[in-house]
Amino acid sequence: MVRIGNLELGDFPLLLAPMEDVSDPPFRAVCKANGADLMYTEFIAAEGLIRHADKSVQKLDIYDYERPIGIQIFGAEIEPMREAAAIAEAANPELIDINYGCPVKKVACKGAGAGILLDIPKMQAMTAEIVKRVNLPVTVKTRLGWDHDTIKIVEVAKRLQDAGIQALTIHGRTRQQMYKGEADWSWIAEVKNHPDIRIPIFGNGDIDSPQKAVDYWKRFGTDGVMIGRAAIGYPWIFREIKHYIATGELLPPPGLQERVDTVKEHLRFSVEWKGEKQGICEMRTHYTNYFRGIPNFKPYRVRLVTSESYEEIRTTLDEISSVFSDAYSLA
Known part of the structure; x- marks a missing residue:
């Protein structure tokens, strides 16, 4: 111990x-x-x-x-x-x-x-x-x-x-x-x-x-x-x-839905801690890392880092869940 x-x-x-x-x-x-x-x-x-x-x-x-x-x-x-x-x-x-x-x-x-x-x-x-x-x-x-x-x-x-x-x-x-x-x-x-x-x-x-x-x-x-x-x-x-x-075994990497859910939690904590405006701003540095490896993701990343509304970001995250397959998750 x-x-x-x-x-x-x-x-x-x-x-x-x-x-x-x-x-x-x-x-x-x-x-x-x-x-x-x-x-x-x-x-x-x-x-x-x-x-x-x-x-x-x-x-x-x-x-x-x-x-x-x-x-x-x-x-x-x-x-x-x-x-x-x-x-x-x-x-x-x-x-x-x-x-x-x-x-x-x-x-x-x-x-x-x-x-x-x-x-x-x-x-x-x-x-x-x-x-x-x-x-x-x-x-x-x-x-x-x-x-x-x-x-x-x-x-x-x-x-x-x-x-x-x-x-x-x-x-x-x-x-x-x-x-x-x-x-x-x-x-x-x-x-x-x-x-x-x-x-x-x-x-x-x-x-x-x-x-x-x-x-x-x-x-x-x-x-x-x-x-x-x-x-x-x-x-x-x-x-x-x-x-x-x-x-002694490796877990499979998190699927896309788990990534999205974790980003939502991270965003929620950020907004609760700093308020909507600053909380949204401080989350922008994290999206690229959370979704690295997903092809054709740039338009969604741009939306995530330019949105100024908490609900708008959550809507974009829900769309990501429906558009992209777990097969694109980072291995």
């Missing part, structure tokens, strides 16, 4: 990655319904929380249907991060997660996210202060290093464990790699198998099928896996992995 503090997550938990502009409550809802064991919010800027910026505060929204969930924060300075952790704790998640892995320039080059990998003592000090500030378990998500020449992930893991974190997720790429190339899980395994490491270690990077999830589990021995991009437009990956672990 994998545990983070008093939180029990099963023998091989599947975590939904915190993805900016993706991992909002509506998306988390459909992933939870399909078997994700632990959710994370989109990463939230410490400075935004302290200033009570509307966009940052709204990211604190969590719902009982998606528990257990962690709120992820990021920042470059210790005191704002301590304050932000306390604000996040007041939103009543199960844990607080620190982002030490975001590679985008506007974050990393200011010393936040993966940028703090260039100052490991500061990373340890910041983590220790956050652990002292809150009563919830604190976890971290990070990368292997800033670049290939600065990979010190074993040292980082030991220092973060000493600072008091209760689980660590490692993305198997450096900041320099961004999202290119293949994730190197051998470093993740080195951390997991180190005799001084006592906390759960979760692997992240390139898990896009049940076979790969099980293969990496057996080869690298992590306590669980975090799934990000592979879940976008395909929340069924969580149930497919769980079924494969339990039976």
Whole structure:
């Protein structure tokens, strides 16, 4: 049984990655319904929380249907991060997660996210202060290093464990790699198998099928896996992995009607959360992924992304159900 503090997550938990502009409550809802064991919010800027910026505060929204969930924060300075952790704790998640892995320039080059990998003592000090500030378990998500020449992930893991974190997720790429190339899980395994490491270690990077999830589990021995991009437009990956672990068999991909039904649920949650206008707008990035692989779909995609009426979109989705065959579903 994998545990983070008093939180029990099963023998091989599947975590939904915190993805900016993706991992909002509506998306988390459909992933939870399909078997994700632990959710994370989109990463939230410490400075935004302290200033009570509307966009940052709204990211604190969590719902009982998606528990257990962690709120992820990021920042470059210790005191704002301590304050932000306390604000996040007041939103009543199960844990607080620190982002030490975001590679985008506007974050990393200011010393936040993966940028703090260039100052490991500061990373340890910041983590220790956050652990002292809150009563919830604190976890971290990070990368292997800033670049290939600065990979010190074993040292980082030991220092973060000493600072008091209760689980660590490692993305198997450096900041320099961004999202290119293949994730190197051998470093993740080195951390997991180190005799001084006592906390759960979760692997992240390139898990896009049940076979790969099980293969990496057996080869690298992590306590669980975090799934990000592979879940976008395909929340069924969580149930497919769980079924494969339990039976050794692959589930068939979801049929067209199930895709449509899931899109309707996702849309409903989005409209309920943000209101009709904004909820519809934020769903537009998801349609291509949900219906990828269906030939001659462009006219319907255009209708979905240009419609401004909730009922009109639902009508289009019903038409998609009647026009297209399950044979066109993504395999």
